[in-house]
Amino acid sequence: MNALTTERGTLPALMADKVVPAPFNLAQRQARRLVGHDMGDPRHADAFRDLRTQLLSRSRADGLVILVAPVRRGSGGSFVATNLAAAIALDESRVAILIDGNLRSPVLHERLGVVPERGGLVDLLEGRVEDLRDVVYPTALPRLLLVPAGDRREASGELLASARMRQAIDDLRRSGERVTVVLDAAAVNSAPDARIASDFADLAVLVAGYGRDTASAVSDASAVFDPSRLAGVVFNKVP
Numbered sequence: 001m002n003a004l005t006t007e008r009g010t011l012p013a014l015m016a017d018k019v020v021p022a023p024f025n026l027a028q029r030q031a032r033r034l035v036g037h038d039m040g041d042p043r044h045a046d047a048f049r050d051l052r053t054q055l056l057s058r059s060r061a062d063g064l065v066i067l068v069a070p071v072r073r074g075s076g077g078s079f080v081a082t083n084l085a086a087a088i089a090l091d092e093s094r095v096a097i098l099i100d101g102n103l104r105s106p107v108l109h110e111r112l113g114v115v116p117e118r119g120g121l122v123d124l125l126e127g128r129v130e131d132l133r134d135v136v137y138p139t140a141l142p143r144l145l146l147v148p149a150g151d152r153r154e155a156s157g158e159l160l161a162s163a164r165m166r167q168a169i170d171d172l173r174r175s176g177e178r179v180t181v182v183l184d185a186a187a188v189n190s191a192p193d194a195r196i197a198s199d200f201a202d203l204a205v206l207v208a209g210y211g212r213d214t215a216s217a218v219s220d221a222s223a224v225f226d227p228s229r230l231a232g233v234v235f236n237k238v239p
Contacts, residue, residue: 020138048087063173067201069185069194075209076236081184089144103156106149120150169200188221210235
């Protein structure tokens with residue numbers, strides 16, 4: 001696999017020869033449940049800005065990698081991961097790279113309107129794509145890039161545990177100044193994928209469905225992660 005870069009500060013190379021889509025307007029963001037500056041009700045955006053601030057304050061280094069994993073499918077992990085990345089990208093001094101690591105049920109390319117014509121993470125990890133740049137796509141949210149999952153894979157643990165996955169994460173975290181990588185993972189109670197992926201992360205965020213996930217389910221899911229990396233639990237009211 002070709003390394004993305006060996007030096008910091010080269011993020012523009014990620015976007016070389018790529019067409020950046022026109023930004024989503026307010027109606028498009030609302031339809032896709034994406035936060036922005038101009039929302040009529042700012043509470044959702046403010047909540048994600050606060051989450052962004054808390055997580056970024058945990059590490060002063062660039063290249064922070066944050067894992068987001070739901071307790072179970074339906075808890076809203078992808079919703080939180082996408083909007084955390086969007087909130088990071090609202091800061092014009094930062095770039096967010098969102099990775100769809102939920103190889104069993106990938107949805108982020110649809111939510112962000114990306115057509116993964118050059119393949120995705122699965123293609124990279126299985127060796128059909130050699131250059132990481134090929135699977136990094138611009139989105140209609142400025143400063144938010146997406147690595148889509150590509151094809152679904154039920155046997156995803158082996159791919160996530162591979163040396164190619166570790167190399168990809170390392171290359172992305174070094175891809176530019178003030179870059180934050182957000183890794184969306186599968187539900188904790190359905191597969192070992194989130195635990196495997198947490199080995200690459202600096203911080204982990206567990207997403208629990210408010211009024212849906214029991215205290216014991218949240219406790220069991222929390223125990224999967226290294227306590228030193230578990231930043232906390234987000235209670236999500238949005239399905």
